[in-house]
Amino acid sequence: AQSVTQLDSQVPVFEEAPVELRCNYSSSVSVYLFWYVQYPNQGLQLLLKYLSGSTLVKGINGFEAEFNKSQTSFHLRKPSVHISDTAEYFCAVSETGGYQKVTFGTGTKLQVIP
């Protein structure tokens, strides 16, 4: 069975500083990986996804993530955050075969401090 661990429940960071949100996954087979963002009182929005190929994935709003198979990680990064990035971020995993059900992490709340 697959699982996702987001190590930090909250990450405060000053505006224009870089940020990294950590995500580790567990699976016995190959996986697809996703990052979603949830702004207050809204549904989720896909930031980026890793399906195959290049391990560095670029997404919307200046975010990127790097798939590291040996460390089973898929950390999300942004070189300079804005106030508008304040939101909750969810990492998710799906096995590439079978029913491809998505399992979400518990989320990391990013608080950007002016």
Next chain:
Amino acid sequence: DSGVTQTPKHLITATGQRVTLRCSPRSGDLSVYWYQQSLDQGLQFLIQYYNGEERAKGNILERFSAQQFPDLHSELNLSSLELGDSALYFCASSVLAGVTDTQYFGPGTRLTVL
């Protein structure tokens, strides 16, 4: 605006009751997914329908059921409600059935069981 609509926005009901949540996917999308987001369980995949047929099942309780109609809208029925069913219920849609297809989330229905 993702193009996915959900009604009602809020629902307050009592234990033991039955409710129906409705979702209209984006125009052209054939897949509909239902998710539950609660403080206790986090974000969980419940069930997926593709073009009217059940495609994948997640952690959906037997008291819950769903269907997708010929016009592709979907309903999630929750019966014998318990306090623990209080949560935010999201619907998402995608063009095709695979998990690699981008899912677009609706704004959610907040269910409160008293």
